[in-house]
Amino acid sequence: MTTPVCPSASTAAKPAAKPAAQYVPYAAQAPYPPYTSFSSYVRARGPVLLRTARSLTANPSDAEDLLQTALTKTYVAWDRIEDHRALDGYVRRALLNTRTSQWRKRKVDEFACEELPEPAGLPEPDPAERQVLHDAMWRAVMRLPDRQRAMVVLRYYEDLSEVQTAEVLGVSVGTVKSAVSRALGKLREDPELSPAR
DSSP states (O other): OOOOSOHHHHHHHSOOOOOGGGOOOHHHHOSSOOOHHHHHHHHHHHHHHHHHHHHHOSOHHHHHHHHHHHHHHHHHTTTTOOOGGGHHHHHHHHHHHHHHHHHHHSOOOOOOOSSOSSOOOOOOOOHHHHHHHHHHHHHHHHTSOHHHHHHHIIIIISOOOHHHHHHHHTOOHHHHHHHHHHHHHHHHHOTTTGGGO
């Protein structure tokens, strides 16, 4: 009879047999028994409860997740719910509490600060001041000689090009350029327009 050199090696080579209790099917391992009454309740009231969940959140996918969470809480408490006629109220309360909890845990992307990050825009001009300037400009244009006034009106009020202005007045393009240049010089020197500069 031979004895093993290392008795612990022979026992380590063989895995220890597991007790039969550890090979229980997964369904039997569930901490809560299956409730047929819960399944029938969800089938009957699911669409109504989903509408309630959709009223609590804008995203339909979030509403489905919210309802699943509320139904899970209801399933866990199924044995403790005494009056099954009030299940809708229980699930609605679970929906509301879950949504409130999600809302409280949400990440806040806005922070209060002393200075506004947006640059201040330019203030809008006062309409009354714009009208005063418009009237002063028109009076200054009316003080120009007839030919210069016609060229300024065609070029800047009617938005014609120098060529188009020359065609309308029957003069050369050079005449339009020189007359308009002189007219603008007079407008720059007009005393009524000096406060606007």
